[in-house]
Amino acid sequence: MGLELIELVPIFMVFILYFLGMPIVYALFGSTFFYFTFIDTTSKNWLILQKVMTSTQSFSMLAIPFFVMAGSVMNYGGISDKMMDFAEVLTGHMKGGLAQVNVVLSMLMGGCSGSANADCAMQSKMLVPEMEKRGYSKAFSAAITAASSAATPVIPPGVNLIVFTLIAQISLGRTFAAGYIPGILMAISMMIVVSIIAHKRNYPTTREKFPSLKEIVKQGITSFWGLFFPFGIILGMRFGMFTPSEGGAVAVLYCIIIGRFVYKKLSLKEHLVPILLDSIAGTSSVVLIMVAANVFGYYMTWINLPRVVATGMLSLTTNKWLFLMACNVILLIMGMFLEGGAALMIITPLLLPVARQLGINDYHFGLVAIVNIMIGGITPPFGSMMxxxxxxxxxxxxxxxxxxWPFIVSLLVVLLLLTFCPFLITCVPDLLYGAA
Known part of the structure; x- marks a missing residue:
């Protein structure tokens, strides 16, 4: 079944409004209401408003504000600082030590802020000025900060992993587990690039020599409670101690206890209001995008766009590897234009059904999609993290x-590796939960 051009007007409207400077949330809402008000009036507008309300009524969605709040508590409670200290002990002896710390810290943070852009902003304020003081160029410091932030939403408990799980209706525990190896590979690839550039430019180290085992163990013990956070969440879900949504609440409680009583940097009197404001800002941006994308998804389903796309893709190829390469191109372009959560919400309902028909594992497709979109976020000309x-x-x-550009190339190499070696994505979930 084909589509008339007038039925595709809202899709064009989204991009036109976005490029005119309208926030993506309002572009999605406005385009959908325009369609049902002026083009297809058979559906009442109050039904669209009802869709807005029902989109928020998901118990699983509670995981998002909790994990966002946990990220804020980590920052104010000194947990992030302890993670940075541990990263510095491990990588400070390398050429370009502070740039290596930048990458490792992104990996350890696990995207708790709810947005790669928020992670990027935090590290831009925290690390870039310090890197400049130590002799790194501003451009290099900014580039590694943006590139390393592309890895944070891929590593648990990144909010984009939660978003994909909600769309695909699959296990959050498995999705979290699937993110470890891709995120680590992204970090390693960037650390290799940093090492090459640092040796060429003779960037400084932050430590004179490789730390002794005693130093590593000592700092590991000091930073243990922060380092344990992402693994503890995975293990708790794996052994049935709590659901994903409850896991978010446990994460907040855990971070409060560690920040207040172990590291003793968290003052509820002083930090409660900033934490709440950060959490509200982070949650509202993610959830608003999800609701707007859900409403826009209602329009796409109404015109039967997912079935048309699936039929078109399958008529072009039934080879899953060619399909994945086509997805790589589409998702990379989407990632350049839209924030990660919005791109994921729009494109997944269109491409996931085709992936399932071709026998592609849900977690394989999901992680490839997320990595793609994150690389798009640092790619010119429109990358949002850039x-x-x-x-x-x-x-x-x-x-x-x-x-x-060297970091983009290294991340694209990792993307191709993940695309053609699904075992790298599925091995950890299969190890923890059994074969799917």
Missing amino acids: FTTCGITGCPISEFLKEV
Whole structure:
């Protein structure tokens, strides 16, 4: 079944409104209401408003505000600092030690802020000024900060993993477990690039020599409670101690206890209001995008777009590897234009049914999609994390582009590896939960 051009007007409207500077949430809402008000009036507008309300009524969605709040508590409670100290002990002896710390810290943080852009903003404020003081160029500091933030939503408990789970209706525990190896591979690839560049430019180390085992163990014990956080969440869900949504609440409680009584940096009197404000800001942006994308998804389902796309894709190829390569191109482009959560919400309902028909594992498809979109976020000309980093650091985009391309190449190599080696994504979930 084909589609008339007028039925596709809302899709064009979304991009036009977005490029005119309208936030993606309002672009999605406005385009959907335009369609049902002026093009197809057979569905009442109050039904669309009802869809807005029902989109928020998901118990699983409670995981998002809890994990976002946990990330904020980690920052104010000193847990993030302890993680950075541990990263510095492990990588400080390397050339470009502070740049290596930047990558490792992104990996350890696990995207708790709810957005790669938020992670990017945090590290731009925290690490870029310090890197400049120690002799790194502003452009290189901004490039590694943006590139490393692409890994945070891939590692548990990244909110994009939760978003994909809600769309695909699959196990959150398995999705979290599937993110470990892709996230670690992304970090390793960037650390290799940093090492090569640092040796060429003779960037400084932060430590004179490789730490002794005693130093590593000592710092590991000091930072243990922060390092245990992501693994503890996975293990708790695996052994049935709590559901994913309850796991978010447990994460908040855990971070409060550690920040208040172990590291003794969290003051509820001083930090409660900033934590709540951070949590509200982070949660509202993610949930609003999810609701808007759900409403836009209602429009796509109404015009039968998912079935048309599935039929079109399957008529082009029934080879799952060619399909995945086509998805890589589509998702990379989507990631350049839209924030990660919005791109994932729009594109997954269209492509996931085709992937399932071709026998592609849900977790394989999901992680490839998330990695794609994150790489798109640092890719010119419209990568959102690129603009976030350059805006905060004051780095000219032209200089940023000269420094970021080696990191984009390294991440694309990892993407191809994940695309053609699904075992790298499915082995940890299968090990923890048994074969799917």
